[in-house]
Amino acid sequence: MTSTTARGSGTTLLKRIQLGLTCFSIAANALCAGGIFTFPLMSPALAEHLKLTQPQLTTIVLAGMIGQYPFAAVVGKTIDTYGPWLCSLASAFLFSCGFGLFSHEIARTPDDITAPSQSSFERLTLYYFMAGLGTVFSYFSSLFAASKNFPDYIGIASGTSMALFGLSPLFLSVLASSFFTDPATGLDVTHYAAFVGILAGVVHVIGAINLRTPERKIQSIEVPREDEEAVSDDAEPESDGESEQSPFLHKNNDDNARVGFVPVEDKQSVGDLLRDPHFWLLALIVMFSLGSCEMVISNVGTIVVSLPSSSSASALSTPSEAIATSTQVRLLSLANTVSRLLVGPIADFISPIASHLPCGTLHYPRKHIISRMSFLSGSAILLFITFGWMGIGITGQQQLWLLSIGTGIAYGSVFTVLPSIVSSVWGLSNLGRNFGVLTYAPFIGTPFFSYLYAFISASHASDGVCKGRDCWQVTFAITCGASILSLLSSIYLWKRWKGRM
Template sequence: MSRPLLLLHNIRLLLTCFSITANALLAGGIFTFPLLSPALAFHLKLTQPQLTTIALLGMMGQYPFAAFVGKIIDEHGPWACSLIASFLFSTGFALFAAEIAKTPDDIRGPSKSSFRTLAACFFMIGLGTVSSYFSALFAASRTFPRYLGAASGITMALFGLSPLFLSLLASRYFTDSSTGLSVTNFLIFLSLASGIIHLVGAFNLRLLKPEHEAESTSEITPTSDDTARLTDERQPLLPNKISQLDVRVMSVGESTSVVQLFKDSHFWFLAFIALIILGSCEMIISNIGTIVLSLHSESTSGVVEPLRLISISNTLSRLLSGPLADFIAPVASDMHDDGPQFPRRYRVSRVALLSGIPLLLVGTFVYMELSVRTSDDLWILSIGTGAAYGTTFTILPSIVSSIWGSRNFGRNFGVLTYAPFFGTPLFSYLYAFVSAHNNVGDGICTGVTCWSLTFWVSTGASLLSCVASTILWRRWKGLV
């Protein structure tokens, strides 16, 4: 490659990496809701079910169109989703801020029209989140295809770092020691910053070709080095006994329809696991603000620390679990009649990592029930939730790609994310109505009874997901 072409390539790579990083860091605006919820409760007089509904619609806004967003990625490339995210973020945050600004401080009860507007805006922001997340994730995986786990893990780590990054900006530039967080100004900042960054991303990520174009180009002009490398990588590294397993695994790049995906019982096991783990974690993330207030009702300053711990543990788990998964279970480079062929030694299934997550949640929830009595004790809940959430989202993409093929990877992963679309409201409304039932006064519910039943139910559900993941571990042994 000539020097000018090499320089151009490096500039393009730098711009792509910048937009991947910036999109991921600005994508987590919905996870700052715990910073907003005290103001919405005290000044807009919103009830716990209403606060849960707004947070829930933000979380759920990520999922209904996930398969559609994945299809856009497959057909047009990450740039299109970055452009969509720019519009959704700038519009959603701006309308949210405008609704809060026009509401007088002396209202005596919650306004139904304000509640509906805020809920609709947060749903729009949630839809922007999945567009931004997919644009960064799939741009990273296409830019560094040889290091899929590391590329996915680092991108997801940046996404997990987003709430911490945004909360630091909120506390440093938009918080006054006497009046607290300036919610309106912070939301205006989010509208402008996320809108501009994702608009820039729409230009930078356009440098990446859609998947089908990249495949056709590589098929037309293979080099002798590529041929030698592929021949070497396809040499059998595992014994033939793998092919005797009664498990249907799609070959790499093989096309499969959604109907075929739904007919696979293993998909439903994986969806159930995602429903329980992600649903319970997102319930905690969206309600950590009121959980803090239930234990320390006289101050809202304690909300920031648990949110930061969730973000940090979420980030570290994504950074560590991606490379770890690549090391113990490399992604298959090809499929032969005698089983999958791996570029490096295969040690332990990635599903083994997935099986440990429900056990982590069980320990976290039992600790919550038996030991947490003040807001200072919530650090175990924050760390456990963040670690479980981050590791799950890091491990799932490579499992989906390995089992059901890479050609419709974006669509298939989007379909799987419908699982938390049902799991998050299930756990969130359980929390909301248990809290409302045990609220003996006005405002936020206080006391352990506000969430005790919720966490016992979550413990039982996590045990069931552990059983399901163990079944998949046994059936996919030696395959993923």
């Protein structure tokens, strides 16, 4: 008996150590994965040293942003099948190669060139795309390692990992300004990019060793006898247009918990998912919300440049532009991080996620106060206010804080609740794959809104960089309309999925 107890204690200790190492790597992966979002810090040096034009700079950063999405479904399926460790290993390779080759390309370019090299521009675009692809491998490895290790607190787990991912640009920008920036010459992009590649590579190799997820165990709960009889009565003839897939909700002995009965979706195919019209409506919300947010994240540097530093100023010095851009990047990162930290626990408290049991039963641990779709509706309202203010109220750089904070909060909130919404509607077994398929929506939305911004800005540019509110006023009017469509769609899904999340 004593030896058995000792072995049990030893096993428990090992599991706790393994869980601790997993949590460490979740945090480290997320914190070191946001290198592509620090491009606004690098773009002034690239324009000066490589003589890259604004459209070329936009194309490079857009390659990194959309590089997160093409293989998202494959990455999700890899996690569902093999676990997050393999994705962490892949991201180590992609980060090291992407940022390392990016740094090498800049270093080998002579200082005395007078025109941009087309081949160099194409290589930089490819390398930044590799870094973007590494980002989605890293993001999924930390997100789903957290979600699957803590399935009963998926909001807190996913929110925390996403918060650290949102904090990554701030963390890396502090390192950039502290160790790789000279007051006279600005950021040393060559050494900074090399450092990011090495740091991310080492951290994600360690993550490949530490990231593990527990096997799913069959759960059981006691359903009161009266509920069993109700289920058996309801299961016989179908009436009022209800099918065997209609959810039945019953209260158990605890007034704060509910038990529901829904079909098990473990064998659901991608085709089944794509035939669901509600999935396409959710994808539309994601495309409009995240696509417009990532347009702002990608172009906040040129938005800063388009405005005077004060209402009476007409020109900006380079140091002022750099400081103002860095400030907006940090505000975006902080707002993104804080929203993810807060939204996850709040969502778990007011919108608890059901436990999916093998027999098709859903168990709700606490009483619902409001649907998780409310967070998508709230984000759409916030984006409408933020973009509307850009269109009618802003006159100088000092007012850009509302754009950065509003965009960061909405961006973080949408990303935080999406995994739990997907798992609530389509189950946990294929969560990685289903979430990956859903992320194709911003893959379409981000380039659409980004090139919309770029073409409108270019049409009003007289001497290289566009100046004035005309650079983006029409763009933000269009994003206001997209926010209204997102709001209406989220309200419809809120009603359709009542009782599911």
